[in-house]
Amino acid sequence: MKTYILDSKQELGAVAAESGADAIRREILEKGRVNIILATGASQFEMLEHLTAMKDIDWSKVIAYHLDEYIGIPKTHPASFRKYLKERFVDNVPSLAGFFFIEGDAQDIEAERLRLGELISRCTIDVAFVGIGENGHLAFNDPPADFETEDPYLIVELDSDCRKQQLGEGWFKTLEEVPKRAISMSIKQIMKSSVLIVSVPDRRKAKAVKCAVEGEVTNSCPSSILQNHPDCRLFLDNESASLLTKK
Secondary structure (H helix, E strand, C coil): CEEEEECCHHHHHHHHHHHHHHHHHHHHHHHCCEEEEECCCHHHHHHHHHHHHCCCCCHHHEEEEECEEECCCCCCCCCCHHHHHHHHCHHHCCCCCEEECCCCCCCCHHHHHHHHHHHHHCCCCCEEEECCCCCCCECCECCCCCCCCCCCEEEEECCHHHHHHHHHCCCCCCHHHCCCEEEEECHHHHHCCCEEEEEECCHHHHHHHHHHHHCCCECCEHHHHHHHCCCEEEEEECCCCCCCCCC
């Protein structure tokens, strides 16, 4: 895991986006087509802003996959990750070759999970843009996360800390409104990505960052698995890096 500590969230977003963009450009040159994963949440705001502003990426050669989505809310809901990604990514790169959204309000959730798994199993993911949750989660894989399943997507129960984070970020008005289940990409599927671009700003993430970077690899801190990835690039600001002993 290579760690970069920047002075501000804007700088973090710019540097993370450029690192991911470099990987995308390289894969376009080598293979002609690139598959990426995109996360959501407040941690990705600045990175997505900079990534979509780049004029030298041929998005017509890029296919994107959705990391996770709540079960039971429509794509028009203010907290919908489909809405988030459409507004902050898809609408800003109109030439994009394709985007495979998670339909969290599908009538048959198990069939939707299997559909997504079949789609992503056909390809190699070149670049994954992800974050780390306050409880150390990776995607919606809350502790204790399943490190062993080969299923590309899972139906997961969201723990109270995860749901409180969604409330604290302002996506919902009350804790009761936060869904209790989601469809999430599994840990093993995320780790299959050739390059991981991990953007984690804010002091509220400092404990999770310390756990992920300096703790043992354990499913009680799911993001600690990132230590085992051969090309994981972790982008922090001074606040999220504040508890690290080695900088």
